[in-house]
Amino acid sequence: GENVEQHPSTLSVQEGDSAVIKCTYSDSASNYFPWYKQELGKRPQLIIDIRSNVGEKKDQRIAVTLNKTAKHFSLHITETQPEDSAVYFCAAGSRGFKTIFGAGTRLFVKA
């Protein structure tokens, strides 16, 4: 069945450094790739997404890249801040169809 793999499971960086989280997906029909940030006790919040017709998207300190041929996509956070500490989930899906989530990455940003 459909599967999304996410690495690493835990990531610790120094404040100001960059953080990169990588995901691969199995369903070649997937064309929508959102990233969610979840703080403790809160709902997942969409932080950025990318569709299969583009290879890269950037929003301030956050960027996502997509390689559809290789079926992998990545989240890049630059100039990390302590408030970036959270669990990040990648996901893959298609409009009108189910979205499958990766296992999550716990990001620690040390001040």
Place this chain on the structure above:
Amino acid sequence: SAVISQKPSRDICQRGTSLTIQCQVDSQVTMMFWYRQQPGQSLTLIATANQGSEATYESGFVIDKFPISRPNLTFSTLTVSNMSPEDSSIYLCSVEKEKLFFGSGTQLSVL
């Protein structure tokens, strides 16, 4: 975007009982989804609920255990039936409106 109201926000239930979780959206949506998030884990899709048809369940989830209603385009319920401690989890409804948005979740503890 979509504003999703989910209730109850949390509940503590006895083994063998059932709990119905409600999800209300501020606008009409075709697709509604129910996810489960076990402690420290990722989001697992339980089922997809479309108005006017039976819900579609994912592998490992069955209608007798998780009956779902979708009476109109803005509302859905998920019932967790005959609960056991293994059902202790966060249950999240979500809707697709160009993007995937989540309700605030229901934290369920089964004693």
